[in-house]
Amino acid sequence: MxxxxxxxxxxxxxxxxxxxxxxxxxxxxxxxxxxxxxxxxxxxxxxxxxxxxxxxxxxxxxxxxxxxxxxxxxxxxxxxxxxxxETPAGRLRVACARFTAEHMVMPWLSPFLARYPAMAVDLHVSNQAVNLVEERIDLAIRITNDLDPNVIARRLGACESVLCASPDYLARHGRPTAPEQLALHNCLHYSHFSRGLWHFRQADGERLALDVAGNFSANESSLLTNAARAGMGIALLPELEVRQSLIAGELVPVLEQLEPEPLGVFGLYRSRRHQPLALSLFLESLKAALPAG
The missing domain is CATH 1.10.10.10 (Winged helix-like DNA-binding domain superfamily/Winged helix DNA-binding domain)
Structure with missing residues (x-):
């Protein structure tokens, strides 16, 4: 043996x-x-x-x-x-959420694998945190500004957000002109990490945290996007998710004087000392594809 x-x-x-x-x-x-x-x-x-x-x-x-x-x-x-x-090879097991897989990984994965034909990627899509050792995951990609300081992680970029709503919702309920007016609106929020608290940077550089509420929350950004397009309320959504809806006019920006605070994109892995070349190349490629923030 x-x-x-x-x-x-x-x-x-x-x-x-x-x-x-x-x-x-x-x-x-x-x-x-x-x-x-x-x-x-x-x-x-x-x-x-x-x-x-x-x-x-x-x-x-x-x-x-x-x-x-x-x-x-x-x-x-x-x-x-x-x-x-000499020839990067092996299978990488990568865990991430659906949004991350669809908008951050898949757009460059095909040319990446074509460049390194001896490599393979096994993508595990879930919004749940994973145990890297027990689930034999080589890399977990997380979007957060509240990373556990005990994990081994590398910052790869930023996820920009847009505060937006449908023209129909704004026609029916009015367009807010000041941050405090969000309290008068139905705010659709991401239930996993925001918990109804939205973070912004104002024009003078000061940071602002707003406690919002609404009749719909979800842990999946695509569902919130669909709800916002349907005129259910105002939502703070990833720019990558809503880009096409903004171009098509299905959604429009709200309170543009506020800059939503970007979320960090991190790669989590098991060891700093013995990082396979395949994993290192994957991380470098993902970092190059993401906004620096």
């Missing part, structure tokens, strides 16, 4: 605390995980784990072997990175 693979499996068993959990993370059957563990113990010539009905724990030899197996995997990854440097 592949000794490097056996070391990887042993490391995962130790990290996850059980053979079953390691099998799920590795997308491998439990009997196969058990076989790799037996291979490691045969290779080491001694028992590496104490097994009980509740949990696994390392023997003294197991602690020494764990340190060595981590070093072995690290060296193997370095060699693989050197081989990959």
């Amino acid at each position: 592949d000794r490097v693979k056996a070391a990887i499996v042993f490391n995962r068993i130790c990290e996850q605390g059980s053979l079953s959990a390691a099998a799920r993370v590795l997308d491998m059957s439990r009997p196969m995980v058990s076989r790799y563990l037996e291979q490691m113990e045969h290779w080491a010539g001694t028992r590496l784990l104490h097994r009980s009905t509740r949990k696994l724990s390392l023997t003294a030899a197991g602690e020494r072997v764990l340190e060595q197996s981590r070093e072995l995997v690290e060296v193997a990854e370095q060699i693989a990175d050197q081989q990959e440097a």
